[in-house]
Each structure stands twice: as C-alpha cells, then as structure tokens.
Amino acid sequence: MKRVLIVSAGLQFGGVERFAANIIKFAPADEFQFDYLIFEGLGDAFAPEIIERGGRVITIPSPQHGYRSYIKKLGGLIDKNHYDVVHSHTQFNSGINLWVAKKHGVPIRIAHSHTTAHENAISAKQRIYENAMRKLVKRSATHFCSCGVEAGKWMYGDHPFVVIPNGIDTDSFVYNDPSRRKIREQNNIAKDAFVIGHSGTISVLKNQEFLIRLLPEIRKIRENAELVLVGTGSEEHRSKLLQLVKDLGLENSVHFTGAVLNVNEYYSAFDVFAFPSLREGTPLALLEAQANGLPCIISDTIPQDAVATDLVTQLSLDDKKGWIEHLSTAERKNPIEYADIMKKTDFDAHMAYQKLFRLYRGE
Numbered sequence: 581m582k583r584v585l586i587v588s589a590g591l592q593f594g595g596v597e598r599f600a601a602n603i604i605k606f607a608p609a610d611e612f613q614f615d616y617l618i619f620e621g622l623g624d625a626f627a628p629e630i631i632e633r634g635g636r637v638i639t640i641p642s643p644q645h646g647y648r649s650y651i652k653k654l655g656g657l658i659d660k661n662h663y664d665v666v667h668s669h670t671q672f673n674s675g676i677n678l679w680v681a682k683k684h685g686v687p688i689r690i691a692h693s694h695t696t697a698h699e700n701a702i703s704a705k706q707r708i709y710e711n712a713m714r715k716l717v718k719r720s721a722t723h724f725c726s727c728g729v730e731a732g733k734w735m736y737g738d739h740p741f742v743v744i745p746n747g748i749d750t751d752s753f754v755y756n757d758p759s760r761r762k763i764r765e766q767n768n769i770a771k772d773a774f775v776i777g778h779s780g781t782i783s784v785l786k787n788q789e790f791l792i793r794l795l796p797e798i799r800k801i802r803e804n805a806e807l808v809l810v811g812t813g814s815e816e817h818r819s820k821l822l823q824l825v826k827d828l829g830l831e832n833s834v835h836f837t838g839a840v841l842n843v844n845e846y847y848s849a850f851d852v853f854a855f856p857s858l859r860e861g862t863p864l865a866l867l868e869a870q871a872n873g874l875p876c877i878i879s880d881t882i883p884q885d886a887v888a889t890d891l892v893t894q895l896s897l898d899d900k901k902g903w904i905e906h907l908s909t910a911e912r913k914n915p916i917e918y919a920d921i922m923k924k925t926d927f928d929a930h931m932a933y934q935k936l937f938r939l940y941r942g943e
Contacts, residue, residue: 582664583613584940585657587677589670591616591630591637592623592812592839594781595864596694599727599746600669601626604635606747606933612940615661617654619643625839643673651680658684665940669694671735672709675716682720688942691717692744693726693735694861696883723939728862728885742939743885746864747932750923752844753871755915763849767808767835774805776907777850777874779843779865780857782813782821782836787856787879787897792824792834794903799833801908810846812839847872852910855879856897862886871922873915877906888925889918 588600604614614635618624619642627637638657643650658666658681665688666681668674678689702710714735717724724741726732732741764771776798780786788809798805807830812818818836825834840846843865847853853869855878860866862885869876870889880894887894895902926932 581611581613582940583615583661584665584667585615585617585661585663585681587617587666587668587670587674589619589642589673590622590624591618591626595746595861596669597623597626598864599694601630602747602749602929603667603933603936604630604633605749606929607937609634612937615663617657625841643676647676651676654680655684658686664688665690667936667940668692671695672713672717675713675720678720679716688723688940689721690723690725690939691721691735693724693731693741696728696730696734696859696861725936725939726861728883730883730885731861742935744935745885745926745932746862746867747927747929748864748867748871748922749929750871750919750927753847753868753922754919755873755912756845756848759845759848763845767837767849769806769808769835769849770804772804774802774852775808775850776805776852776854777808777810777846777869778854779810779846779868780855780863781811782809782818784817785858786811786813787858788821789824790856790897790903791854792821792828792830794900794907795830795833796828797900797904798908801904805908806833806835808835808837808846808850810837810840810843844868844872847874850874851912852877852907854903854907855882856903857882858897860886866892867922867927871919873912873918875910875912877903877910888927889921891918 586600591597616637618639620639640653663686666686667690668677669692674691681689724736725744726741727746795807853874853876855866857879860882866886870891876892878894880896893906
C-alpha cells in the first residue's frame with residue numbers, strides 16, 4: 581500500500597480544502613494510505629471525514645512561525661513514515677514542501693496550483709519570495725498539476741502541467757424538493773421567497789459585498805428577493821458585511837449560514853446562484869451549482885473552463901444593471917437533468933480523481 585502525504589495548510593470550509601479532503605473519499609481503499617498535514621489555527625472541519633475513512637490528520641506550526649523548525653518537522657515526518665508521494669496544495673509554500681520531500685527521498689512529488697492571482701497587491705519582498713519558490717517548485721516537483729489552465733499558467737509559466745479538474749460528486753448535488761423545504765424552514769426563509777444564493781469563503785476575494793449592495797435594487801423588481809451567503813471566513817470581514825446589511829436595512833433579507841457540511845442541500849433551496857468573485861481558479865461551488873440545475877450569474881474574471889453547461893451567464897462587475905436584471909429574472913428549468921449532464925464531463929469526481937491516482941501510481 582502506497583503512503584501519501586497531502587499538505588493542505590488547513591481543512592476549513594473552502595474549495596481547495598474540500599478538493600484535498602475528497603481525495604481520500606474517491607481513492608481505492610486498498611491501494612493508498614493517507615496522511616494530511618495541516619497548520620495550527622487554520623481549521624480542521626473536514627478532519628472527522630478523513631479519520632472516518634482511515635486517514636490521519638497531523639498538525640504542526642505554520643512555516644511562518646519559523647522555517648527552520650518547519651523544515652525539520654516535515655523532514656522528520658517524512659523519514660518516520662516513508663511516504664511514496666507528497667502532494668502539496670499550499671501554492672508557493674509548495675516549493676519548500678517538495679524540496680524537503682526530494683531531500684528525504686520521496687519518489688513522487690506533486691505541486692498543485694489552485695488559483696490564478698493574488699487577492700491584494702503584494703510587496704517587492706513577497707514577489708522575490710514567490711519567484712524563488714516558483715524556481716524551487718520546478719526543481720523539486722516530479723509532477724505539476726492545476727485545477728485549470730489559467731491556474732497552471734500562473735504558477736508554472738511555460739512549464740508543462742496536468743489539469744486535474746475540481747471534481748464533484750454529482751449525485752450529491754441533484755436538485756431535491758424536500759431539501760429545498762427543509763433548508764428554507766431552518767433558515768426562516770419564506771416558502772415563496774426568491775432566493776439568491778452564494779457559497780464561498782466570506783472574504784474580499786469572493787466579493788459578497790457586491791451582492792449585498794445590489795439587493796435593494798433587486799428587491800425593487802422582486803420584492804420577495806432574499807440573499808443567502810453560505811460559508812465562513814475572517815470574523816473581521818464578516819462583521820463589516822453585517823454592518824453593511826444593517827446600514828441598508830436588510831437584516832431580514834440577508835442570511836449568513838456560517839460553515840455547513842450539507843452545502844448540497846442549500847443549492848436546492850436557491851433560485852439563482854450568484855458568484856461575483858474578483859478572481860478564481862476553477863471554483864467547486866460553481867460546478868456544484870450547475871449540477872443542481874441552478875441558473876448561475878458569475879463575474880467574467882472566472883476562467884471559461886469552469887463553465888460546463890448552458891446555465892452560466894458571465895458579466896463584468898462594472899455592469900451592475902446587467903447583474904440586477906439577470907439576478908431578478910433568473911428561473912430554474914428542468915434542474916434535475918443537469919446532474920447527468922455534469923456526470924458526463926471531466927468534472928465528475930470519479931473521473932477527475934482517477935487522473936490523480938494515476939500520478940500517485942507513478943504512471
């Protein structure tokens with residue numbers, strides 16, 4: 581049985597973390613033994629699922645608390661467990677992870693890019709660090725993976741890489757009427773409400789503020805419109821959004837669910853899915869929403885490889901009138917059909933993860 585170490589920084593609720601956590605879910609049970617390495621304080625919401633499936637979750641201090649100590653601990657962990665594969669999802673920090681793995685004789689060393697740009701401007705010092713890490717990744721990795729073409733180009737430049745789509749368990753996201761009723765009741769949402777839904781980390785990057793500011797204009801057209809924001813994030817940013825909701829008098833129309841494990845049921849409670857991110861790799865939430873048959877209104881910053889069906893409309897974030905119009909007039913049509921449509925694409929988890937397992941085998 582091959583031993584695999586997945587370095588995921590955290591296992592909180594987020595697309596990258598969910599992709600990493602799902603690796604053990606779709607892996608052949610008798611072929612790989614998984615350990616997950618995460619950093620203290622970054623969340624472990626998916627840890628129970630991993631442990632239930634026979635994996636281990638190991639926590640150590642982040643490299644930011646001391647690179648020498650981190651390198652020593654990681655090297656000791658590799659020597660102790662004799663990993664056949666180290667699979668790093670920590671973007672630029674992957675340079676250090678894979679360099680240590682190479683130094684300690686791990687034969688298969690995989691870098692995995694999940695994003696296309698920075699959320700904020702970076703300093704000259706950070707730029708120097710990133711350039712150094714890019715070079716270290718190229719010298720240390722045996723395989724280069726990304727969630728999409730743009731994410732691969734951004735991380736690896738012109739170096740060849742393999743696209744491993746962010747796979748979803750399409751059967752879990754089939755539209756379901758009982759789930760629709762249950763979620764609306766649990767969140768005090770009227771049965772006849774027109775629900776604009778969003779799923780993602782509460783952050784500047786995901787741009788939930790944009791949706792909150794649009795809601796008063798949308799409610800002039802759809803008086804029963806409500807906004808549901810699924811996800812968690814920094815308490816500071818969440819507090820700012822809550823204050824904005826209060827300032828706009830939307831306390832009864834905007835719902836923050838926090839972290840949920842049953843996000844698949846929430847999609848069925850929505851009438852339209854809104855995704856105004858400032859930038860993305862290949863977002864899992866958008867794929868899940870399409871599998872649920874939701875009309876999806878998204879920003880034009882999101883790569884085309886995440887558009888898998890005819891449900892998606894892309895708009896500039898400068899086109900506020902367009903967002904208001906499309907969100908106000910969206911409607912579901914034959915939602916149950918879309919899970920089968922998604923199942924035939926590369927985004928079906930059973931197909932997507934097979935690419936990864938072939939790399940683990942050294943193929």
